[in-house]
Amino acid sequence: MSEITLVQAINRALTRAMRDDPTVVVLGEDVAKDGGVFRATEGLLAEFGEGRVIDTPLAEGAIAGLCVGLAAQGFRPVAEIQFTGFIYPIIDQMMNHASRIRTRTRGRLTCPMVLRSPCGGGIRAVEHHSESPEAIFAHMPGLRVVIPSSPARAYGLLLAAIHDPDPVVFLEPTRLYRAIKEEVPDDGASLPLDRAFVVREGSDLTLVTWGAMLKETMATGERLAAGGVSAEVIDLATLKPLDSETVLRSVAKTGRCVIIHEAPRTAGFGAEVAARIAEHGLLSLLAPIERVAGFDTVMPLLRLEQHYMPEEQRILAAARRVLAFR
Amino acid sequence: MAKSAQSRAAKSGGDSTPEEILTYYRDMLLIRRFEEKAGQLYGMGLIGGFCHLYIGQEAVVVGMQAAAEQGDTVITSYRDHGHMLACGMDAKGVMAELTGRRGGYSKGKGGSMHMFSREKGFYGGHGIVGSQVPLGTGLGFAHSYREDGKVTMCYLGDGAINQGQVYESFNMAALWKLPVVYVIENNKYAMGTSVQRSSAGTELYKRGVAYGIPGERVDGMDVMSVRKTGAAALAHAREGKGPFILEMMTYRYRGHSMSDPAKYRSKEEVAKMRQEHDPIDRLREYILSNKVADEAKLKDIDREIKDIVSAATEFAQQSPEPDPSELWTDVLLEA
Numbered sequence: 001m002s003e004i005t006l007v008q009a010i011n012r013a014l015t016r017a018m019r020d021d022p023t024v025v026v027l028g029e030d031v032a033k034d035g036g037v038f039r040a041t042e043g044l045l046a047e048f049g050e051g052r053v054i055d056t057p058l059a060e061g062a063i064a065g066l067c068v069g070l071a072a073q074g075f076r077p078v079a080e081i082q083f084t085g086f087i088y089p090i091i092d093q094m095m096n097h098a099s100r101i102r103t104r105t106r107g108r109l110t111c112p113m114v115l116r117s118p119c120g121g122g123i124r125a126v127e128h129h130s131e132s133p134e135a136i137f138a139h140m141p142g143l144r145v146v147i148p149s150s151p152a153r154a155y156g157l158l159l160a161a162i163h164d165p166d167p168v169v170f171l172e173p174t175r176l177y178r179a180i181k182e183e184v185p186d187d188g189a190s191l192p193l194d195r196a197f198v199v200r201e202g203s204d205l206t207l208v209t210w211g212a213m214l215k216e217t218m219a220t221g222e223r224l225a226a227g228g229v230s231a232e233v234i235d236l237a238t239l240k241p242l243d244s245e246t247v248l249r250s251v252a253k254t255g256r257c258v259i260i261h262e263a264p265r266t267a268g269f270g271a272e273v274a275a276r277i278a279e280h281g282l283l284s285l286l287a288p289i290e291r292v293a294g295f296d297t298v299m300p301l302l303r304l305e306q307h308y309m310p311e312e313q314r315i316l317a318a319a320r321r322v323l324a325f326r
Numbered sequence: 327m328a329k330s331a332q333s334r335a336a337k338s339g340g341d342s343t344p345e346e347i348l349t350y351y352r353d354m355l356l357i358r359r360f361e362e363k364a365g366q367l368y369g370m371g372l373i374g375g376f377c378h379l380y381i382g383q384e385a386v387v388v389g390m391q392a393a394a395e396q397g398d399t400v401i402t403s404y405r406d407h408g409h410m411l412a413c414g415m416d417a418k419g420v421m422a423e424l425t426g427r428r429g430g431y432s433k434g435k436g437g438s439m440h441m442f443s444r445e446k447g448f449y450g451g452h453g454i455v456g457s458q459v460p461l462g463t464g465l466g467f468a469h470s471y472r473e474d475g476k477v478t479m480c481y482l483g484d485g486a487i488n489q490g491q492v493y494e495s496f497n498m499a500a501l502w503k504l505p506v507v508y509v510i511e512n513n514k515y516a517m518g519t520s521v522q523r524s525s526a527g528t529e530l531y532k533r534g535v536a537y538g539i540p541g542e543r544v545d546g547m548d549v550m551s552v553r554k555t556g557a558a559a560l561a562h563a564r565e566g567k568g569p570f571i572l573e574m575m576t577y578r579y580r581g582h583s584m585s586d587p588a589k590y591r592s593k594e595e596v597a598k599m600r601q602e603h604d605p606i607d608r609l610r611e612y613i614l615s616n617k618v619a620d621e622a623k624l625k626d627i628d629r630e631i632k633d634i635v636s637a638a639t640e641f642a643q644q645s646p647e648p649d650p651s652e653l654w655t656d657v658l659l660e661a
Binding site: 034059062086126307308 | 375490518519
């Protein structure tokens with residue numbers, strides 16, 4: 001079996017879901033004839049035809065609303081929003097309808113839709129094309145928010161998202177699309193949507209992250225190991241619902257925690273993780289929690305982007321401060 | 327782009343003067359050569375982010391600016407380099423912004439899609455398809471409120487025309503008789519999706535019918551037609567009769583952005599447009615066959631443009647990079 005990239009894993013999961021379930025339809029801007037700007041939907045039109053792979057007009061709000069209507073009729077729409085900067089008009093539909101249909105109809109209608117969108121920076125692509133809006137969606141009751149960090153997890157989590165009976169916002173880190181390759185068996189197996197993954201075991205320090213930042217966080221873990229520090233790395237993968245148990249279990253063991261994310265710091269999802277630890281694990285802490293995050297500014301153009309991104313040195317510095325605290 | 331008294335007279339409906347025709351040629355050529363160079367610099371990795379080239383569509387913005395008055399305002403989306411140059415913004419500042427340098431119009435922090443000049447009446451440069459249309463309507467509202475006799479040219483593409491906020495804007499502009507000319511640049515493809523595959527009703531100039539907004543379809547590959555119809559539309563808006571829609575039938579030769587699989591159209595289609603409808607070639611032929619100027623004069627213009635683009639390119643590579651402290655500026659006004 002050959003190794004595939006994250007974007008190929010997305011493609012594989014979509015293909016598998018469409019083969020297994022005729023109610024799965026894919027729609028979005030340039031997803032059919034062009035196969036998507038990042039080629040995530042390549043080949044779907046040829047295999048499943050225009051009825052199930054739909055090029056839409058440029059109208060993000062209506063794309064999301066259309067999904068809610070389709071889902072209410074028993075379909076499982078998977079919409080692609082080309083970049084997360086184009087997702088903001090959709091917040092109306094996600095907040096007011098998709099996330100509330102189950103509650104509002106007391107369960108008579110549901111909304112099993114998936115909203116896929118490439119997210120995050122590090123691709124020299126400036127605002128609109130480099131944003132990390134996960135916290136905005138995590139704030140909406142009735143939505144799941146998922147961010148994969150490897151080809152295998154992208155495959156399993158996307159299948160789970162499509163099978164899930166409720167709406168899922170599925171954010172795909174653009175800079176990981178072609179950065180990592182691994183074997184991803186096309187076994188149709190889902191991964192759980194309520195569990196964080198411990199991707200590196202350790203006993204001195206807990207590093208919590210998700211999405212593309214896993215790369216730098218893992219590198220930091222290796223660097224610390226070279227200095228004799230044993231860091232545990234957790235990939236949250238599903239932000240909502242948050243698997244705080246896995247985080248708390250780790251912090252109970254290490255007593256020290258750094259949270260890393262690319263989105264702006266203030267009210268970023270790291271604040272929620274830190275609050276959970278403060279609420280339920282305060283007494284196991286040996287040092288204050290630190291957050292390494294993007295700044296409270298707009299994603300800058302290329303020459304300043306490197307200063308915005310929480311690179312390894314910043315994570316390492318935070319880890320050393322937390323480790324040194326007595 | 328200085329406007330002589332003579333050129334103002336021409337705007338009342340008469341034909342363009344020889345001097346004006348050469349200005350159109352010069353302005354279109356500047357955009358063409360500037361964009362070709364931007365494409366090269368992108369290929370060399372000197373331009374980050376996005377870069378949507380205007381090559382092929384030059385007659386639209388040059389024709390409209392030829393019909394405009396000093397003080398009129400312009401807003402567009404992300405295929406915007408041509409609009410900036412046609413508004414009279416400095417090629418150096420535009421190119422340096424593309425390369426992310428301090429000397430760029432947005433201090434090297436905005437890039438290709440985000441440049442502005444209040445002095446030249448250019449209000450951006452916006453990256454979200456269709457979202458500039460309510461903004462342009464607001465610019466027009468300001469002209470109306472101030473009764474300053476100016477008009478906003480609000481550009482949008484054939485993809486943007488299917489966004490809901492365009493119609494919310496049309497309704498307000500018609501309701502309040504705002505001086506806005508909506509210029510739809512129909513280059514036939516919304517990224518990779520053709521107008522036929524994305525639009526129910528492909529006569530986009532009729533999209534204002536329900537609001538009582540008049541519209542007209544224009545050969546956007548012919549600068550003279552654009553100027554003539556543009557002048558009439560601007561006059562309509564300027565006289566307080568409300569908005570007007572122009573659908574410019576045009577064509578982009580390059581991809582939507584710099585990475586474009588180009589699966590949605592044939593090479594033959596692009597070649598045919600270039601060979602038979604190129605706005606610069608067409609005007610060049612007109613100039614020579616009507617003896618507006620001779621080959622030598624056109625060569626002088628070519629040389630002048632080449633120098634401007636070379637100087638801009640050099641500036642764009644030598645201007646310093648923004649200081650890292652710029653990351654935190656211009657977010658909120660410092661107390």
